[in-house]
Amino acid sequence: MPYKERLNAWVLVRLLPNLQRVTVGQFRNRSDADGHLEILRRLIPNATFVVMFNADVLQPQPVDTDYRTSAGLRDAGPKNADVLQPQPADTDYRYSGR
Numbered sequence: 001m002p003y004k005e006r007l008n009a010w011v012l013v014r015l016l017p018n019l020q021r022v023t024v025g026q027f028r029n030r031s032d033a034d035g036h037l038e039i040l041r042r043l044i045p046n047a048t049f050v051v052m053f054n055a056d057v058l059q060p061q062p063v064d065t066d067y068r069t070s071a072g073l074r075d076a077g078p079k080n081a082d083v084l085q086p087q088p089a090d091t092d093y094r095y096s097g098r
Contacts, residue, residue: 008054012036015048024049 008026010033015021024040027033033051040049 011052011054012040013050013052014040015050026054 008028010027010030011023012025012027012033013021014024025033025036027036030051030053037049037051040047
């Protein structure tokens, strides 16, 4: 889900017959949604509107940490897997005790 869609967690919904619904608007905070709800209730008194919190926006998104498997970058890595393997050092830098 894009970042812009995750900003608007409050949804104003018009309830229709046969358990159907239509999303009228999405809002960043509850008070904005309640304000629009009051206006719509005055303009369309016979309709049923509800303010709901969209919990889907709070679901953690999977993080892809491997740059070679992320979308669109699968072929961006080196072609040869040996390139990523560490090579042994020519000089031994361990303490010899002298």
